[in-house]
Amino acid sequence: MRLDGPESQNIEDRRGSRGGFGGGGFGGGGGRIAVGGVGGVALLLLCLFLGVDPSVLLNGGAVDPAPQERSAQAPSGNPSGASGQEDAGRRFIAQVLGETEQVWKAQFSAMGRQYQEPRLVLFSNAIQSGCGGAQAQMGPFYCPNDQRIYIDLDFMAQLQRQLGAQGDFAAAYIVAHEVGHHVQNQLGVLERVERMRNGGNSNALQVRVELQADCLAGVWARQADRERHILEPGDVEEGLNAAAAVGDDRLQRRAQGRVQPESFTHGSSADRVTWFRRGLENGTLQACDTFKS
Numbered sequence: 001m002r003l004d005g006p007e008s009q010n011i012e013d014r015r016g017s018r019g020g021f022g023g024g025g026f027g028g029g030g031g032r033i034a035v036g037g038v039g040g041v042a043l044l045l046l047c048l049f050l051g052v053d054p055s056v057l058l059n060g061g062a063v064d065p066a067p068q069e070r071s072a073q074a075p076s077g078n079p080s081g082a083s084g085q086e087d088a089g090r091r092f093i094a095q096v097l098g099e100t101e102q103v104w105k106a107q108f109s110a111m112g113r114q115y116q117e118p119r120l121v122l123f124s125n126a127i128q129s130g131c132g133g134a135q136a137q138m139g140p141f142y143c144p145n146d147q148r149i150y151i152d153l154d155f156m157a158q159l160q161r162q163l164g165a166q167g168d169f170a171a172a173y174i175v176a177h178e179v180g181h182h183v184q185n186q187l188g189v190l191e192r193v194e195r196m197r198n199g200g201n202s203n204a205l206q207v208r209v210e211l212q213a214d215c216l217a218g219v220w221a222r223q224a225d226r227e228r229h230i231l232e233p234g235d236v237e238e239g240l241n242a243a244a245a246v247g248d249d250r251l252q253r254r255a256q257g258r259v260q261p262e263s264f265t266h267g268s269s270a271d272r273v274t275w276f277r278r279g280l281e282n283g284t285l286q287a288c289d290t291f292k293s
């Protein structure tokens with residue numbers, strides 16, 4: 001990948017601040033975190049993950065990927081969270097996020113709308129999000145309540161190694177997928193899905209949400225490449241490979257030796273590849289209607 005655009009200013013570096021579960025209990029110490037603070041308001045209490053179900057990936061120690069009981073107030077703008085750590089991983093993420101900002105700003109503006117940039121929180125091990133406590137093992141995720149993407153860089157690197165989804169563009173696809181959820185949030189898709197979810201068949205809907213985020217990641221790559229030539233030979237293959245690596249069938253086969261399509265939440269490898277490719281080839285939001293039919 002060729003990334004020479006400006007870095008995003010929306011990175012919150014909270015690595016090293018242990019703000020989650022673990023020894024000390026929930027939200028201990030900080031004082032800033034209000035447990036159960038989002039009372040009464042019907043907020044979306046789902047977090048959207050790249051596709052790594054911890055119970056599938058890990059042996060034991062699984063955690064509930066969608067914390068429902070506990071909520072934390074969305075941390076307000078937190079400049080003190082920036083610890084000044086500068087490293088290649090952070091820079092890379094900031095550049096990819098910056099690229100997504102440019103693309104989605106332009107796409108939204110073409111629709112006569114304004115794109116509100118998401119924040120991206122770097123954390124280590126565990127974190128309090130606006131959707132509750134989260135652990136790195138859940139994989140990168142997006143929380144609609146606080147409009148933030150949460151990533152543990154160490155875990156992401158480990159995950160990519162384990163799943164054989166390596167390469168810089170594979171990592172960029174992961175970030176772009178989470179940004180895709182933010183785009184869905186901005187467009188009201190998540191809210192509509194949340195309303196439909198009450199009617200049941202929640203997994204099937206969830207799969208459509210996830211495949212759309214894959215497609216939006218493809219749209220981003222296409223548009224960024226059109227404007228600034230970010231793609232180098234091999235990048236598209238890396239992205240497609242990463243999309244396949246996080247397919248539910250492949251993850252399930254890895255973990256339990258068999259596949260249960262009815263429990264899919266993100267889609268099969270083939271579906272994820274198909275939708276990522278569709279976004280990549282068309283480069284338009286219209287190509288990403290995973291809810292049709």
Ligand SMILES: [Zn+2]
Nearest residue numbers: 048049050210
């Ligand atoms: Zn997702």
